[in-house]
Amino acid sequence: MTIDPTSLHPHSVSQHRHRILRRVGTFVSYAALSLIALLFLFPFFWMVSNAVRSNAEVMAVPVRIFPEEYHWGTFVEALVSLPFGTFLLNSFVVACGVTAIVIAVSCLSAYAFARLRFPGREGLLLTYLSTLMIPQVMLVIPLFLIVSKFGWINTYHGMILPVAFSSFGTFLLRQFILGIPKDLDEAAMMDGASRLRILVTVIVPLAMPAIGLLALFTFIAQWKSFLWPLIATSGVEMATLPLGLTLFQTQQGTAWNYIMAGATISMVPGVILAIVLQRVIYKGITVSSGFGGR
Numbered sequence: 001m002t003i004d005p006t007s008l009h010p011h012s013v014s015q016h017r018h019r020i021l022r023r024v025g026t027f028v029s030y031a032a033l034s035l036i037a038l039l040f041l042f043p044f045f046w047m048v049s050n051a052v053r054s055n056a057e058v059m060a061v062p063v064r065i066f067p068e069e070y071h072w073g074t075f076v077e078a079l080v081s082l083p084f085g086t087f088l089l090n091s092f093v094v095a096c097g098v099t100a101i102v103i104a105v106s107c108l109s110a111y112a113f114a115r116l117r118f119p120g121r122e123g124l125l126l127t128y129l130s131t132l133m134i135p136q137v138m139l140v141i142p143l144f145l146i147v148s149k150f151g152w153i154n155t156y157h158g159m160i161l162p163v164a165f166s167s168f169g170t171f172l173l174r175q176f177i178l179g180i181p182k183d184l185d186e187a188a189m190m191d192g193a194s195r196l197r198i199l200v201t202v203i204v205p206l207a208m209p210a211i212g213l214l215a216l217f218t219f220i221a222q223w224k225s226f227l228w229p230l231i232a233t234s235g236v237e238m239a240t241l242p243l244g245l246t247l248f249q250t251q252q253g254t255a256w257n258y259i260m261a262g263a264t265i266s267m268v269p270g271v272i273l274a275i276v277l278q279r280v281i282y283k284g285i286t287v288s289s290g291f292g293g294r
Contacts, residue, residue, distance in 0.1 A: 044267075051075065051260035058256045071257070078248075078261040083236060087244035090156075092269070094229070094240060095222040097160040102218045103211060106169030111199045113170065114177040115185065125174075131167045136227065144231055152232075159232045159240075163222070169214045176210035177203055212277040220270050241266050 050058050051074055053067045078084065112118075113125050143162045152158030180203060188198045204211065226242040233239060236247070245262045248255040 047260050048264055051257055051264050053257055055253075055255055055257045058260075074257050074261045075265065078258040079265070081258065082244055082247055084244065084262070084265075086237065087239055087241045088266075090238060091223055091241040091266075093156055094159050094225075095219050097156065098164045098222045099215050099218045101160070101164035102166045102169050103215055105165055106173050106214060107199065107204060107207075107211070109170045110173035110177055111195075111203060114174045115182075116195075128167050129171055132171075140227065140231055143228075147232060154233050154235065154238050156238075159229055159238070162232075163225075163228055166214075166218065169218070172214055173207060173210050176207050180206050208280055212280045216274060216277050219273055223266070223270055 049065070049067060052070045052072055053074075054069070054071055057064070057068060109128075113121065147153060147158045147162060150158075152161075184202050184206075185198055188202055193201070224242060225240070229240045229243055233243070236244075239247075241262070245259050245266075248258045248262070
């Protein structure tokens with residue numbers, strides 16, 4: 001039995017058309033997002049693809065999307081041909097040290113700029129944030145002279161302390177703290193809590209989305225940092241991972257497959273951190289969404 005479309009109620013026809021248009025729109029949206037995702041993922045695919053080729057095939061013309069022969073042992077060879085463990089340890093210590101200091105200092109300074117009243121606060125904040133406009137290359141020579149004067153060249157504290165203070169982190173956390181109701185601070189003060197205790201027990205738990213983002217950005221930035229570790233270190237024993245990968249470039253040529261294998265391995269900590277902090281950020285946003293508009 002067939003149904004005459006003219007016998008349907010106009011409202012039912014409108015709903016049916018609306019459902020079709022919505023399904024088409026959903027399909028187009030997912031197709032566009034899938035295409036964009038593939039474009040962003042292609043560099044990572046190309047890196048892994050070159051990591052499992054021979055170096056001759058990497059340089060071969062014409063270029064092949066997939067390797068003609070897979071060399072999975074490239075990862076092991078890249079790890080054992082250089083002190084890769086030392087590079088990973090140095091990068092981990094530096095990235096974690098800088099991240100911890102940035103979070104601690106940013107929380108304290110952001111709370112001061114967001115909650116405390118003192119003369120010259122706005123001018124000091126603008127001066128502090130104006131340092132974001134200074135390129136890092138302009139600070140390299142002064143920082144090197146200071147570190148050299150203290151005898152910190154080729155040391156962990158020489159690699160960590162000069163880059164462990166972020167005005168961006170202060171700005172990010174300050175903007176988030178401004179969205180937290182002051183009623184919570186006043187209630188804690190009535191219970192006899194100090195400013196520091198309010199920061200640790202009230203503000204920090206609610207500001208975890210911003211702190212998670214700051215930790216992720218800072219860790220990844222320091223993990224892949226090249227310029228300052230290059231200047232602050234000398235020798236292989238204190239080299240970080242980006243510096244260590246340059247050792248595959250020799251007078252005999254460049255082992256591109258080893259470099260790609262090392263770069264692939266170096267991505268693992270950042271990916272793990274992003275997955276872990278993603279849950280923290282989403283959970284924090286869900287908890288703090290109830291404060292919107294207050």
